[in-house]
Amino acid sequence: MVAYKRHVDTANISELTISRLSIYLRCVDQLLEAGVETVSSQQLAKRFNLNSAQIRKDLAYFGEFGVRGVGYNVRQLRQYVVEILGLDRERRLVIVGAGNLGSALCHYSGFSGGNFLVVGVLDSDPSRIGDATPAGLLVEDAARLPEIVAQRQAEIGVITTPAAAAQTVCDRMVDAGLRAILNFAPIRLRAPESVLVKSVDLKVHLEELSFFLAHAEG
Amino acid sequence: MVAYKRHVDTANISELTISRLSIYLRCVDQLLEAGVETVSSQQLAKRFNLNSAQIRKDLAYFGEFGVRGVGYNVRQLRQYVVEILGLDRERRLVIVGAGNLGSALCHYSGFSGGNFLVVGVLDSDPSRIGDATPAGLLVEDAARLPEIVAQRQAEIGVITTPAAAAQTVCDRMVDAGLRAILNFAPIRLRAPESVLVKSVDLKVHLEELSFFLAHAEG
Numbered sequence: 001m002v003a004y005k006r007h008v009d010t011a012n013i014s015e016l017t018i019s020r021l022s023i024y025l026r027c028v029d030q031l032l033e034a035g036v037e038t039v040s041s042q043q044l045a046k047r048f049n050l051n052s053a054q055i056r057k058d059l060a061y062f063g064e065f066g067v068r069g070v071g072y073n074v075r076q077l078r079q080y081v082v083e084i085l086g087l088d089r090e091r092r093l094v095i096v097g098a099g100n101l102g103s104a105l106c107h108y109s110g111f112s113g114g115n116f117l118v119v120g121v122l123d124s125d126p127s128r129i130g131d132a133t134p135a136g137l138l139v140e141d142a143a144r145l146p147e148i149v150a151q152r153q154a155e156i157g158v159i160t161t162p163a164a165a166a167q168t169v170c171d172r173m174v175d176a177g178l179r180a181i182l183n184f185a186p187i188r189l190r191a192p193e194s195v196l197v198k199s200v201d202l203k204v205h206l207e208e209l210s211f212f213l214a215h216a217e218g
Numbered sequence: 219m220v221a222y223k224r225h226v227d228t229a230n231i232s233e234l235t236i237s238r239l240s241i242y243l244r245c246v247d248q249l250l251e252a253g254v255e256t257v258s259s260q261q262l263a264k265r266f267n268l269n270s271a272q273i274r275k276d277l278a279y280f281g282e283f284g285v286r287g288v289g290y291n292v293r294q295l296r297q298y299v300v301e302i303l304g305l306d307r308e309r310r311l312v313i314v315g316a317g318n319l320g321s322a323l324c325h326y327s328g329f330s331g332g333n334f335l336v337v338g339v340l341d342s343d344p345s346r347i348g349d350a351t352p353a354g355l356l357v358e359d360a361a362r363l364p365e366i367v368a369q370r371q372a373e374i375g376v377i378t379t380p381a382a383a384a385q386t387v388c389d390r391m392v393d394a395g396l397r398a399i400l401n402f403a404p405i406r407l408r409a410p411e412s413v414l415v416k417s418v419d420l421k422v423h424l425e426e427l428s429f430f431l432a433h434a435e436g
Contacts, residue, residue: 086432110421203328214304
């Protein structure tokens with residue numbers, strides 16, 4: 001049905017391309033909700049304020065797709081993007097750091113819903129271990145990380161500890177076999193090349209708003 | 219010292235350009251820490267794995283800057299990006315929704331530090347009003363939003379309520395005079411064109427990790 005390259009050289013694909021694939025997925029979901037069955041890159045671009053050449057280029061990384069002059073079958077396009085993003089199977093997360101942010105992420109709909117599932121919330125603070133999070137998970141001892149990762153087949157580690165603890169937690173996640181880490185601590189982490197560490201900096205969103213305020217002021 | 223256009227047509231500047239300006243700011247801060255005084259767009263690109271043509275293009279939106287063959291004075295470049303992003307003055311935030319996420323953001327270093335300052339955390343739940351957040355702010359009644367915005371000169375509203383309450387909170391923020399809103403609720407919000415609403419979707423980061431896992435698996 002969909003002919004694309006399963007073994008893509010990820011080194012050539014930018015972070016921005018991947019984040020645009022996430023955007024396309026959301027657009028396609030809206031089209032399906034609206035009952036739209038076929039869409040051209042031009043229509044997709046116009047409707048969602050995107051760039052049609054960019055859309056074709058992004059999707060072309062992964063092989064031939066779409067029919068010239070006809071466009072994309074929306075359902076196939078969705079399946080295609082889902083597979084490229086590796087969302088055709090469940091991805092399990094372990095959160096280390098059961099403070100406010102870790103607790104919030106436990107029941108954040110994007111983190112436990114769809115293809116993602118939080119299977120553990122860990123902390124090294126004895127006063128927190130055993131506490132129930134709002135999502136109903138019990139906080140477990142961070143020392144049990146290797147065992148929890150193995151038994152529950154977790155693939156993604158989420159770091160929500162203070163900055164001072166983040167590198168140690170990162171090292172332990174790597175040792176436990178996690179190869180994808182999402183870091184919320186405000187510190188740059190070192191990890192082997194075989195492990196992807198993505199740091200989230202929420203301040204960039206504030207900077208965008210600040211830009212808008214500064215230039216709207218005139 | 220720095221010649222750039224104060225009144226930039228923001229409609230022509232993409233969100234991606236602005237987020238790259240945030241990245242340049244972080245790079246420049248690292249250069250200053252390392253004692254580097256002059257940098258070319260090529261050096262900047264190489265050192266931080268960016269694209270030199272893109273850097274020149276992004277900065278050119280805002281007027282002439284840098285000296286051909288010499289590059290940018292790092293300190294001036296920093297000042298330049300700071301001013302473009304509107305970070306040459308304090309920007310005050312009010313957070314509505316004092317649950318785990320709102321409480322976490324109160325003392326998130328990016329949100330209270332540098333040019334941003336959280337001046338209020340509000341909630342409509344009487345059982346939360348009066349609670350102390352980890353950052354030491356007391357949770358105030360969401361009904362006092364207009365008064366708090368005016369008295370404390372807040373400019374940015376942050377929504378960390380459940381999805382069901384987010385549109386009402388957004389409307390009240392607009393009525394209270396906030397023109398920049400950062401939304402963490404998983405819902406698309408409507409606001410007048412004069413107000414910038416930026417929704418944060420943390421799931422995109424997980425999707426990037428999922429992409430990496432899928433393609434590293436082979």
